[in-house]
Amino acid sequence: MLKIGNHLSSSKGYLAMGKTALKLDANTFAFFTRNPRGGQAKAIDEEDVKEFLELAEAHHFEKLVAHAPYTLNPCSADAHLREFAKNTFADDLKRMEHVPGNYYNFHPGSHVKQGAEAGIEFIAGMLNEVLTPGQSTTVLLETMAGKGSEVGRNFEELRAILDRVKLQEKMGVCLDTCHVWDGGYDIVNDLEGVLEEFDRVIGLDRLCAVHLNDSMNGLGSHKDRHAKIGEGQIGLEALVRVINHPKLRHLPFILETPNDDAGYAREIALLRSRYEEVE
Numbered sequence: 254m255l256k257i258g259n260h261l262s263s264s265k266g267y268l269a270m271g272k273t274a275l276k277l278d279a280n281t282f283a284f285f286t287r288n289p290r291g292g293q294a295k296a297i298d299e300e301d302v303k304e305f306l307e308l309a310e311a312h313h314f315e316k317l318v319a320h321a322p323y324t325l326n327p328c329s330a331d332a333h334l335r336e337f338a339k340n341t342f343a344d345d346l347k348r349m350e351h352v353p354g355n356y357y358n359f360h361p362g363s364h365v366k367q368g369a370e371a372g373i374e375f376i377a378g379m380l381n382e383v384l385t386p387g388q389s390t391t392v393l394l395e396t397m398a399g400k401g402s403e404v405g406r407n408f409e410e411l412r413a414i415l416d417r418v419k420l421q422e423k424m425g426v427c428l429d430t431c432h433v434w435d436g437g438y439d440i441v442n443d444l445e446g447v448l449e450e451f452d453r454v455i456g457l458d459r460l461c462a463v464h465l466n467d468s469m470n471g472l473g474s475h476k477d478r479h480a481k482i483g484e485g486q487i488g489l490e491a492l493v494r495v496i497n498h499p500k501l502r503h504l505p506f507i508l509e510t511p512n513d514d515a516g517y518a519r520e521i522a523l524l525r526s527r528y529e530e531v532e
């Protein structure tokens with residue numbers, strides 16, 4: 254069965270997200286662990302979490318893909334902003350243990366004139382401070398579109414971060430189809446070649462989740478503007494090949510397309526109808 258869901262609002266808690274996911278015929282979902290702009294997180298409501306975990310078990314939910322606030326910049330030139338990113342990240346990892354065994358995805362950050370090398374060192378440095386041997390969460394680096402000075406604009410930069418992390422077994426990668434396309438990886442005409450490249454540089458065993466998005470812009474545009482499935486320059490057929498690819502079809506697919514609930518339900522139904530069940 255296709256593991257698919259979309260990005261949900263976490264403002265009403267876990268149980269509300271679980272119920273929304275069921276309504277959309279999703280069996281996983283993504284959510285911001287706190288306000289996407291950062292800041293104070295709401296206290297965890299134990300009862301809400303308990304009811305959600307029961308619901309998730311009863312309905313065979315797959316691993317969730319939580320998302321760190323996108324304003325965190327672990328490789329900022331400003332030591333205070335790096336400290337803020339680290340503290341928020343560490344707090345989120347602690348909170349994630351209420352829903353054990355899921356994914357926590359983050360944008361590596363923007364190096365802003367310091368150079369990718371310096372950025373990579375800061376990002377790995379933060380990970381080495383916040384990851385703990387006892388955590389059950391796997392932290393995912395997201396492939397980025399290479400907008401501005403984003404680190405993670407190619408597979409090599411993600412590999413360089415991973416190489417510097419001590420607790421390797423706590424790390425994975427989330428591939429965003431809009432971002433890699435905008436980053437110059439031609440998943441439309443050469444999905445096979447892109448996956449071979451991913452395997453050679455990072456290793457497909459590190460790939461834990463896919464953000465399934467169409468892109469408003471062309472290959473290599475470095476823009477990062479998501480489009481609805483089939484309404485962008487990647488197109489429906491290429492995304493259908495992504496969800497059915499033998500090396501990807503077992504992964505959770507998260508929609509981050511510009512939609513309301515009805516739109517997400519339609520995209521989920523469409524992709525489910527195009528998923529080829531194999532024995």
Ligand code: FE
Pocket residue numbers: 320360395
């Ligand atoms: Fe993201």
Ligand code: FE
Pocket residue numbers: 395429464509
């Ligand atoms: Fe994404």
Ligand code: ZN
Pocket residue numbers: 429431432477478479
């Ligand atoms: Zn994006």
